[in-house]
Amino acid sequence: MRPENYQAVNHPPSNEYELNFGPNHPGIEGNYAFKVKLEGDIVVAARADAGYLHRGFEKLMEGRLWMQNLAIVPRICVPDPVPMEVCYSMGVEAIGGLEVPARAQWLRVLQLELSRIAAHLFFFGGHAATVGLYTTMFWGIADRDLILDLFEEMTGGRVYHIYNIPGGVRRDLPPGFLKRLNALLDYLESRLSDYDDLFFTNRVLVHRARGVGAMDQKQALEWGVTGPNLRACGLPFDVRRDEPYLVYDQLDFEIPTYAAGDDLSRTLVRRAELEQSVRILRQVAERLPSVEGPIRAPVPNPLAWNLPEGESYTRIESSKGELAYYILSTGGAKPYRVHVRGPSQMHAVQVLEKLAIGARLEDVAQIVFSLDSCPPEVDR
Amino acid sequence: MSDVAYKSKGSVLNPLKAFSFMGRKAVTLPLDEPRDGAEYYRGFHVNDWEKCIGCRSCQKICDNQAITMVKIPSLPDDPVKGVRNERPAIDYGRCCWCGLCVDVCPTGSLALSREYIHTCRGDELDSYFILPDPNGMHDKHYGFGWAKSPDSDLVDLNRRPMPEMAPQKRLQSFDEMVHGYSGQEALLEASRCVQCGLCLESCPTHMDAPNYIRSIWEGNLEQAVRDIYQSNPFSSICGRVCTHRCETACSIGRRGTPVAIRWLKRFALDHVDHETVKRIAAEGKGGYLSGHKVAIIGAGPAGLTTAFDLAKKGHEVVVYEAMEKPGGMTRYGIPEYRLPYARLDEDVDVITSLGVKIRYNTRIGKDVTLQQLEQDYDAVLIAIGMQLGRSTRVPGSDNPHVRKAIDLLRMITRGETFPVPRRAAVIGGGNVAMDTARSVARLQMKKYGKVDITVTALEDFDHFLADPVEVEEAREEGIEVLDARGPVECVIREDGTLECLRTVKVISIFDEQGRFAPKYDDSDEQIHPADMVIEAIGQMADLSFLGEALTERLEWNRGRLKVDENGRTSEPWLWATGDVVHGPDVVHAVADGHRTANSIDTCLCGMEKVTQ
Numbered sequence: 001m002r003p004e005n006y007q008a009v010n011h012p013p014s015n016e017y018e019l020n021f022g023p024n025h026p027g028i029e030g031n032y033a034f035k036v037k038l039e040g041d042i043v044v045a046a047r048a049d050a051g052y053l054h055r056g057f058e059k060l061m062e063g064r065l066w067m068q069n070l071a072i073v074p075r076i077c078v079p080d081p082v083p084m085e086v087c088y089s090m091g092v093e094a095i096g097g098l099e100v101p102a103r104a105q106w107l108r109v110l111q112l113e114l115s116r117i118a119a120h121l122f123f124f125g126g127h128a129a130t131v132g133l134y135t136t137m138f139w140g141i142a143d144r145d146l147i148l149d150l151f152e153e154m155t156g157g158r159v160y161h162i163y164n165i166p167g168g169v170r171r172d173l174p175p176g177f178l179k180r181l182n183a184l185l186d187y188l189e190s191r192l193s194d195y196d197d198l199f200f201t202n203r204v205l206v207h208r209a210r211g212v213g214a215m216d217q218k219q220a221l222e223w224g225v226t227g228p229n230l231r232a233c234g235l236p237f238d239v240r241r242d243e244p245y246l247v248y249d250q251l252d253f254e255i256p257t258y259a260a261g262d263d264l265s266r267t268l269v270r271r272a273e274l275e276q277s278v279r280i281l282r283q284v285a286e287r288l289p290s291v292e293g294p295i296r297a298p299v300p301n302p303l304a305w306n307l308p309e310g311e312s313y314t315r316i317e318s319s320k321g322e323l324a325y326y327i328l329s330t331g332g333a334k335p336y337r338v339h340v341r342g343p344s345q346m347h348a349v350q351v352l353e354k355l356a357i358g359a360r361l362e363d364v365a366q367i368v369f370s371l372d373s374c375p376p377e378v379d380r
Numbered sequence: 381m382s383d384v385a386y387k388s389k390g391s392v393l394n395p396l397k398a399f400s401f402m403g404r405k406a407v408t409l410p411l412d413e414p415r416d417g418a419e420y421y422r423g424f425h426v427n428d429w430e431k432c433i434g435c436r437s438c439q440k441i442c443d444n445q446a447i448t449m450v451k452i453p454s455l456p457d458d459p460v461k462g463v464r465n466e467r468p469a470i471d472y473g474r475c476c477w478c479g480l481c482v483d484v485c486p487t488g489s490l491a492l493s494r495e496y497i498h499t500c501r502g503d504e505l506d507s508y509f510i511l512p513d514p515n516g517m518h519d520k521h522y523g524f525g526w527a528k529s530p531d532s533d534l535v536d537l538n539r540r541p542m543p544e545m546a547p548q549k550r551l552q553s554f555d556e557m558v559h560g561y562s563g564q565e566a567l568l569e570a571s572r573c574v575q576c577g578l579c580l581e582s583c584p585t586h587m588d589a590p591n592y593i594r595s596i597w598e599g600n601l602e603q604a605v606r607d608i609y610q611s612n613p614f615s616s617i618c619g620r621v622c623t624h625r626c627e628t629a630c631s632i633g634r635r636g637t638p639v640a641i642r643w644l645k646r647f648a649l650d651h652v653d654h655e656t657v658k659r660i661a662a663e664g665k666g667g668y669l670s671g672h673k674v675a676i677i678g679a680g681p682a683g684l685t686t687a688f689d690l691a692k693k694g695h696e697v698v699v700y701e702a703m704e705k706p707g708g709m710t711r712y713g714i715p716e717y718r719l720p721y722a723r724l725d726e727d728v729d730v731i732t733s734l735g736v737k738i739r740y741n742t743r744i745g746k747d748v749t750l751q752q753l754e755q756d757y758d759a760v761l762i763a764i765g766m767q768l769g770r771s772t773r774v775p776g777s778d779n780p781h782v783r784k785a786i787d788l789l790r791m792i793t794r795g796e797t798f799p800v801p802r803r804a805a806v807i808g809g810g811n812v813a814m815d816t817a818r819s820v821a822r823l824q825m826k827k828y829g830k831v832d833i834t835v836t837a838l839e840d841f842d843h844f845l846a847d848p849v850e851v852e853e854a855r856e857e858g859i860e861v862l863d864a865r866g867p868v869e870c871v872i873r874e875d876g877t878l879e880c881l882r883t884v885k886v887i888s889i890f891d892e893q894g895r896f897a898p899k900y901d902d903s904d905e906q907i908h909p910a911d912m913v914i915e916a917i918g919q920m921a922d923l924s925f926l927g928e929a930l931t932e933r934l935e936w937n938r939g940r941l942k943v944d945e946n947g948r949t950s951e952p953w954l955w956a957t958g959d960v961v962h963g964p965d966v967v968h969a970v971a972d973g974h975r976t977a978n979s980i981d982t983c984l985c986g987m988e989k990v991t992q
Binding site: 064065067070071149152153154155156157160162170171174197295296299300301302305306 | 394397417419421440441443483484525572598
């Protein structure tokens with residue numbers, strides 16, 4: 001621009017400015033964006049900007065056979081794909097009247113809890129990085145990889161397992177799996193003190209996370225908060241216990257809660273949950289050898305499988321909160337409509353927009369991560 | 381906010397803990413030394429080309445449309461054996477390694493290997509579009525990962541059982557022994573089909589089984605009948621007695637029992653009422669008349685299929701039948717316990733409802749001459765089938781107690797009586813031998829209360845001609861079936877009655893040139909006591925009505941009438957179709973009928989009048 005053309009623009013007097021947070025930013029998880037309006041370094045308004053990862057899963061599923069959709073559903077939540085498979089399968093089973101054999105139910109729990117631990121380790125890593133503790137991030141991801149090794153043995157795939165199908169699961173455990181599972185659980189437990197030293201009782205985390213992004217129980221319920229984020233507000237609600245599915249009613253575990261509803265509580269709830277998942281897995285490892293029988297109900301040829309007319313709403317507890325599938329069948333070979341009620345949409349949009357207000361800019365990333373939302377599931 | 385305690389004071393020595401991590405194994409792995417994939421790893425595909433039949437099921441289930449079938453010209457392509465020369469190629473830019481292709485593969489040829497690294501340096505393979513073979517994409521033989529396993533197999537290998545009469549009950553009468561599927565069973569059976577279409581390619585008349593099976597599965601039986609009538613107006617019959625090459629080709633049959641294609645066809649026809657079938661069959665019949673007249677000799681499947689097609693195209697068709705009822709060999713050659721005449725009548729009624737006229741009890745050469753037909757009609761078709769039984773011509777076979785199977789079957793159908801033997805021996809190992817033996821068994825049961833029949837076949841059981849189910853059912857009914865026995869003599873007593881059939885062991889049937897020249901081991905002789913010997917070794921056509929002059933004019937091929945691929949003889953007005961030129965069963969006759977009808981129609985529409 002030539003100097004003679006330059007004219008100063010008269011802005012209205014304001015000390016507010018806007019910053020883009022993402023979609024390409026280390027402080028945001030995945031392809032997700034967030035616009036914050038700041039006054040100084042205090043956030044006065046925030047607006048979620050989703051859609052960068054929209055692949056139209058729900059729509060895609062309407063054009064695919066019941067069985068084909070199994071390859072799609074895990075992609076809706078990359079760090080915690082198992083609940084997607086299980087929930088979809090349970091929904092189809094509800095419409096088709098399929099009864100899942102006991103052993104398959106135990107195997108599903110085994111897989112679900114492993115996935116929960118993997119997702120929480122991922123969470124620790126991600127959250128730690130936002131407060132500058134990068135070693136935890138490396139550790140979290142490296143330890144998660146050990147779980148992926150077990151997944152690889154059990155399901156044939158490390159990340160997208162596609163292990164559950166309507167009616168049960170696709171394979172039984174390989175020989176010696178439970179031994180290796182127990183060894184891994186021992187290892188994870190032995191690692192907890194390292195994680196505590198490095199992260200959970202680290203004054204950097206405690207000082208930075210305490211009181212940040214806090215909500216009370218009433219707000220949480222109004223905003224549709226579920227899962228660990230709700231339990232961090234002191235409400236011990238967990239679908240696994242309060243509306244048991246699979247064999248959770250035969251398992252002994254606690255629902256850890258923290259009262260403060262802030263970043264720190266959300267982090268610590270997940271640490272406590274990891275211990276509970278280990279506890280559940282130990283019980284599963286003990287019980288599984290005595291649960292014999294088929295791992296799958298007979299299902300028809302997937303190329304010619306019409307589900308009866310009907311609808312189902314199935315909900316389960318994922319590592320991020322309450323996950324539900326609404327499936328509508330008009331009696332055809334493909335779903336008429338599938339709707340995924342994921343926990344992340346509430347957490348990453350309406351909750352985040354509210355919690356960010358009043359926070360300092362450097363805490364925004366921390367709040368984003370402490371809610372542990374999953375962008376592909378927001379966008380679906 | 382005292383819900384967490386943290387160390388407010390640390391030691392200066394705490395960082396030294398970091399040294400304890402230095403000796404640990406690295407978490408990451410170098411690219412050049414990949415660790416092995418897990419036992420069920422879902423890595424790159426491998427495909428056993430020997431087992432793969434190109435059925436395309438993997439392509440159909442693929443969620444990502446990552447599979448393209450590629451033609452490999454060097455591989456066998458044989459519809460009758462149910463093999464296509466197509467093999468799946470995978471686009472790894474699309475594949476998501478879900479492994480559904482493996483689970484749905486009917487043959488079990490496709491598997492995922494434990495190979496998971498595909499990087500390229502220099503001149504290494506740099507494509508993502510791979511045609512998997514047994515060696516894996518880099519020829520490194522990583523071994524199977526996710527392969528076929530009973531746990532994850534999504535192919536329904538077991539046929540729904542067909543309800544049928546118990547052997548003792550079915551011996552009591554000629555009632556149809558197979559009851560047919562119920563609605564739910566048929567639906568379940570139909571759902572086993574993977575829609576590979578190998579059946580369609582193997583069927584002589586190319587019935588679109590995938591389509592009508594899909595229609596049955598969808599519960600749309602009228603559509604199924606419509607699909608069926610596209611290619612076969614003898615479906616009630618074929619739904620019962622077809623030699624079902626489709627089921628031999630069926631991809632599900634590679635590891636399990638093939639889809640019951642024949643019974644499903646029957647199910648559709650049985651469950652749609654006759655008037656509706658007639659309405660559906662008439663769809664596509666033009667409201668015009670061509671003005672051409674066609675005479676067909678013989679109201680069997682070949683002749684009537686031709687009549688059906690020609691009538692739909694507006695030609696006037698008259699069928700001349702020597703017997704008193706239609707159906708030809710399907711009526712007079714197939715026993716009623718396999719094919720009830722009422723069903724046959726329904727199939728024929730559909731055809732006559734299109735305007736086809738049938739003149740019964742009219743034998744050409746006797747009641748009407750062929751020359752007459754040549755003059756009165758624009759085209760004449762010979763579809764007389766093979767009505768004369770062949771003889772073994774072994775010593776004693778000219779005795780009146782040595783009967784031809786086809787004659788007996790005809791007599792049974794017409795209700796004619798003959799002395800039922802207490803003990804009978806059958807020569808022959810084809811379906812006619814079984815039909816005759818089982819029919820006579822029913823007569824024996826009625827008259828003497830027990831069955832005593834021995835079937836002696838030239839072929840051994842590995843090369844047996846009769847349908848294995850027929851043999852099994854015959855055995856269930858108390859008939860003894862012997863393989864590799866060659867007849868040498870029908871021993872006659874002095875009073876002219878039959879004593880026994882003498883057979884010897886067969887060493888080989890054909891010589892090196894493939895000609896029929898059985899070799900026997902005379903030391904291994906067996907005596908089969910019998911009051912009646914039944915020869916069921918094949919039939920031939922009786923073409924004596926052609927007359928000398930025409931026989932002279934026509935071209936012949938080793939005693940058979942020479943025709944082109946559509947059944948036209950060397951005489952421009954004369955066609956021949958069905959068993960008389962081809963054989964050997966109903967569905968081939970139907971296929972022939974369609975071809976011949978097309979040929980006649982093309983000819984009639986192309987010129988005013990064929991005969992001069």
